[in-house]
Amino acid sequence: MSIISSFRESSRAKPIIDRIHQRDTGPVSIMEFCGGHTVAIFRSGIRTVMPVHVQMISGPGCPVCVTSNGDLDRAVALAKTPGVILATYGDMLKVPGSEESLMQVKAQGYAVEIVYSTLDALALAEAHPDREIVFFAIGFETTSPAAAAAVLQARDRGLQNFSICSVMKLTIPGARALLSMGEVKVDAVIGPGHVSSIIGSDAWRFLPEEYGIPVAISGFETLDLLAATDALLRMIEAKQPDLVNTYSRIVKPGGNRKAWGAVQQVFELRAASWRGFGEIPESGLALREEFAAYDADRRFDIRVAPAPEHPACRCGEVLRGVALPPDCKVFGTACTPEHPLGPCMVSSEGSCAAYYHYQRQQR
Amino acid sequence: MCLAVPAKVLELRDNQMALVDLNGTQREISLMVLDGEAAVGDFVLIHVGYAIEVIDEEEAERTLKMFEELGTLDEEDAGELSAIL
Ligand code: SF4
Ligand code: SF4
Numbered sequence: 089m090s091i092i093s094s095f096r097e098s099s100r101a102k103p104i105i106d107r108i109h110q111r112d113t114g115p116v117s118i119m120e121f122c123g124g125h126t127v128a129i130f131r132s133g134i135r136t137v138m139p140v141h142v143q144m145i146s147g148p149g150c151p152v153c154v155t156s157n158g159d160l161d162r163a164v165a166l167a168k169t170p171g172v173i174l175a176t177y178g179d180m181l182k183v184p185g186s187e188e189s190l191m192q193v194k195a196q197g198y199a200v201e202i203v204y205s206t207l208d209a210l211a212l213a214e215a216h217p218d219r220e221i222v223f224f225a226i227g228f229e230t231t232s233p234a235a236a237a238a239v240l241q242a243r244d245r246g247l248q249n250f251s252i253c254s255v256m257k258l259t260i261p262g263a264r265a266l267l268s269m270g271e272v273k274v275d276a277v278i279g280p281g282h283v284s285s286i287i288g289s290d291a292w293r294f295l296p297e298e299y300g301i302p303v304a305i306s307g308f309e310t311l312d313l314l315a316a317t318d319a320l321l322r323m324i325e326a327k328q329p330d331l332v333n334t335y336s337r338i339v340k341p342g343g344n345r346k347a348w349g350a351v352q353q354v355f356e357l358r359a360a361s362w363r364g365f366g367e368i369p370e371s372g373l374a375l376r377e378e379f380a381a382y383d384a385d386r387r388f389d390i391r392v393a394p395a396p397e398h399p400a401c402r403c404g405e406v407l408r409g410v411a412l413p414p415d416c417k418v419f420g421t422a423c424t425p426e427h428p429l430g431p432c433m434v435s436s437e438g439s440c441a442a443y444y445h446y447q448r449q450q451r
Numbered sequence: 452m453c454l455a456v457p458a459k460v461l462e463l464r465d466n467q468m469a470l471v472d473l474n475g476t477q478r479e480i481s482l483m484v485l486d487g488e489a490a491v492g493d494f495v496l497i498h499v500g501y502a503i504e505v506i507d508e509e510e511a512e513r514t515l516k517m518f519e520e521l522g523t524l525d526e527e528d529a530g531e532l533s534a535i536l
Contacts, residue, residue, distance in 0.1 A: 094515055104518060124454055177499070205500025207481060227499075230455070233484040234499045241483075282455045285496070285504050315518045334518075337511035338496060338504050347484035347503060437454075 095309035104314040105137050111321040115141045117273050118320055119409060121263055122280035123150030123437025124308055130446035132310040134317070142321070145272070146442075148262050148364065148407040149280065151226045152179045152435035156361040157395035159255040160185035163224045164193055165390045166253055172388075173199040173216060175209040176224040183431045186395035190224075206238035213242070213250040222384045225254045230282040232256050232373055233347035236354040239375070239382045253384035254373050257360050259283050260291060261371035265362075267299055272409040276320035278313070279305040281335045286351075288343030289333040296329035307335040354379055363397070363431065364404030401430035406439050413443040420444060455498040457506055460489050473497065 094100070120126060126146045129135060135144055148154050164185050167174035174190070181191045181202060194200035199219070203209045206223060213221040225235045235252055242250040259280060267274065279292045284305045295303040302323035306316035312334055319332040333339055351373070360372025375383040384390075397404070400418045405411035413419050413432070423429040425441055432438035458471035458480070467482045469489065482489055485502045489495050495502040 095511075100515070100519065205481075207500045230498055230503070233503065234501050237481065237483045237501060282496075282498065282503075285455075311515075311518055334514065337507045337514055344484065344486045344503055346486040347501075350484055 095307065095311045097311070100311055101314055104311070104318050108142070108314070108318050108321060109139050111318070111325050113141070113321050113324045115143070116275040116321070116324055117143045117145055118276045118278060118317060119145045119147045119272075119274045120278040121147040121149045121259060122278070122283065123153065123435065123439070123442075124282070125149065125278055125280070125306065125313065126439055126442050127437050128308045128310075129313060130442050132313065134310065134313055138317075142317070145274075145409045146406075146439045147266060147409050148362065149259075150432075150435050150437045151228050151231070151257060152183060153403065153407055153431045153438050154257065154262070154362045154364065155180070155183065155226055155255055155431065156363050157186045157397050158361060158392060160189075161187070161392040161395050162255075162390050163190060163253065164188060165392055166222050166224070166384060166388060167193045167198045167200050169220075169388055169390070171218075172220045172222050173201055173212060174222050174224055175201045175203045175212055177204075177226065178202040179435055180224065180226055182428060182434045184398070184428065184434075186397075206234045210238055210241055210245075210247065210250065213247050214245075217249060219249060220387075221250050222388070223250070223252045225252050225256050227256050228259050228280075228283050229286045229348075229351075230280075232351045232355070233286060233344075235373075236347075236350040239354045239379055240350065242382055243379070248381075251382050251384040251387050252375065254355070254375060255360070256355075256373040257362065258357075258371050258373070260287070260294075261368050262362060262365070264294075265365055265368045265371070266408060267301070269408065274301060274409070276324060277301055277303045278316050278320070279303045279331075281305060281307045281312075281339060284333075284335070284339045284343065286344050286347050288341055289331060289339050290341045291343070293331050296331055300329050302329040303331050305331070305333040305335050305339050307338065362407075364407035398429045403430035403432045403440070406432050413440040414447070416440070455496045455503060457494050458497050458502075460491050460493045460495060463489075463491065469495075469502070471495065471497065471502075 304316035355373040357370040358374040402416040428434040432440035458473040462470040494506040496504040
């Protein structure tokens, strides 16, 4: 659809870039929470056209990256449980747990299946009535409706061999945790577009209201990101922190109530452990008692030892925005996308991978 | 990970499923968590096999215009505009 490609036209970008350069703000740090934005910002070259006083920093925006080693080890243990087929999104496969990745487990002959959708995981359950299909569910708000929908469909179809191991997390408690730590100076936030399509742009009002930080919800095209950046600088300049939604073609103030309603029907909040942050209260999604039959944590008694992270890996600091990937001693040497030591190098939206692929061209 | 892509609805099917054209390939996706109705010809945003939004083309055009004007307007007008953006 041509209207979408219009958001990429460079002729339209020039006036916004000029505008950005005229803003009188002093040094500012703008954080994007979303790994999809990290990649889009690199790919479009936006960093290279920013004035020197505007710094773009990446936050904890990728659910692959923030998955803790302990949770990964649980997935590995589930995959090795007799009778189980572990299904998960491809993003997760190469992430090293404390001992091994799911890819290595698969190579040893255990049943680990990559699925594109929970619909495929349900199809697996129907095709293999003699096996237990466990869906290892990662993701933020955007991805959680697909997991909720799978549980509801499993119940409707009377599937007895389908369950979910949920390590899904919510971005708002994550953002609050990061800001409350106060380690990193954040003057403005680019709000995640697709997360907000589910929970609504209004969910981010706490940033200006409680923290005095302006937020602009943005799409993933060059123009979206430039317009969002400009709106943030304008609010900083005017000292009027507020919420701006530059992605209104997708994001509504109240979000997608049907999708979020399904998530709330199936899941409840619990504490979750985030790489780099530790345990954050009420930041994770767990199946409600009513859906216990579909909860892998209840169906299988999996216990794993407390899991250390790789001693050299600085993913935790990268995710909190206090270190840049090149600050890590093994970045680009021992740790590369082919041989990742930490998840930020595995995930296509991880900060380390984005730096590895794009930074050479740009600095 | 929350990568979501626009696709055109080709056919509505049983069980809240739909056939869509996703960059030239046909795929069956679920409309189960879509708020509201999608019609044949609509563009929907797909994430992990589920449509999560109908893309609002009029809103897209309005936004584009707004981006354009923002570049030329003076400070105060821009301030007003971005409140609606
Ligand atoms: S999972 Fe969503 S919020 Fe995270 S990086 Fe991907 S697109 Fe962004
Ligand atoms: S370069 Fe590798 S080891 Fe270092 S922080 Fe990034 S992912 Fe971790």
